[in-house]
Amino acid sequence: MIELNNISKTFTLHNQGAAVIEVLSDVSFSVEPGECVALTGASGAGKSTLMRMIYGNYLARSGEIRIGDVDIVRSEPRTIIALRREVLGYVSQFLRVVPRVPTVNVVSEPLRAVGVSATDAKARAEALLLQLNIPERLWALSPTTFSGGEQQRVNIARSFAHTYPAMLLDEPTASLDATNREVVLQLIEEAKARGTAIIGIFHDKAARARVCDREIDVSQFSPEVAA
């Protein structure tokens, strides 16, 4: 479902003396449907960079990233947008929303984007918010004023509203209490059972051991090790 071939990444900082930072080189691996792969490695090893490249958020310098039959590295914006709408979900570490939009609309938006009716999208959004223990009195409010943990749960509800065939999870259980962590882990297990291919970053070792089928240490792809 997700396949990376010889991916490398450098950052060129034009306004800081054109410094070139090599982050990753020669990354190749693949993830099958229903499989969950954890990216590991010390902070700064390039886990998030790699994940952002798979999402098309960062531009790979060379190589190819295939999600289904789309090569993210060489696709037009509209192809990537369609892919993100229908195929590839992403749970980021931070929630980014239009201010003043009610939480329930924030969560139902990905469903509205794939053509689900307003009523059905709202019902699914409410079920997820309930499951993630967001009090009902908050649903009509914008999540911008919520606590960190609440925002993260809204973010997760939003990302799990539509059932994507491929998902990227950047620390989905960080800043959650035990009850909600359990709910999120169950959502991940349900997604796997549906055949979703997942790549995740988990600093929570127990969570990683429970949902991930294998680990990939990203530090092996750092250019110094390769050279």
Add this chain to the structure above:
Amino acid sequence: MTPLLSVRGITKRYGTHIGCADVSFDLYPGEVMGIVGESGSGKSTLLNCMAGQLVPDAGEVVFDTRANGPQNTVTMSEPERRMLSRTDWAFVHQHACDGLRMGISAGGNVGERLMAVGERHYGDIRGDAKDWLQRVEIDAARVDDRPTTFSGGMQQRLQIARNLVTGPRLVFMDEPTGGLDVSVQARLLDLLRGLVRDMNLSAIIVTHDLAVVRLLADRLMVMKSGRVVEAGLTDQILDDPQHAYSQLLVSSVLQV
């Protein structure tokens, strides 16, 4: 799929000064594209060339018209272009007073676009006008008030209603949230997002506000000195800019 708008080699000079040079891109139905750059970078010149308000010195703008398929709007006759600007196109100005008639009522402002495309039944026009006022969150009871009695945010929403009432397929926006209070901006952005999705609109938004393009635009063009220096997916350009100028632009935004 046929692009809705296909721009090839658009160049506009002001004497020896370059307004914009050799700009080409394709816009597909339902896509929202942002154009960013500092003032004087040529983004408004480009927008005006595309919307038929300025005649480019070179290049073509091919629009997929509802009636006759793809047509070069640069070479078509003035009446044809005017008809397009009343039916398939909409133009939202930065200053609402440039896009509204300040001397006639809010309902008249919306109704005028309808009459321009042949609507004649007073009751229907008034009904549509009230419906659109509500869609842009203006109380229908204000239908007979002049826009001069409206706040800046309301005027901007009225301008949007006036533009969208005829069901256009392409909307040109020049700094649509510029000059508005931030709280009003947020509401307007949410409104625009909903309308773009529900009406499957394509839009080209010129702005210097990177937060606005992040929320509204699918893709982005960065302009400097009249040329496009970088183009691509909005979040990719904002989070991993490749060109020196885009890096400077993104890193210059003050963090709140």
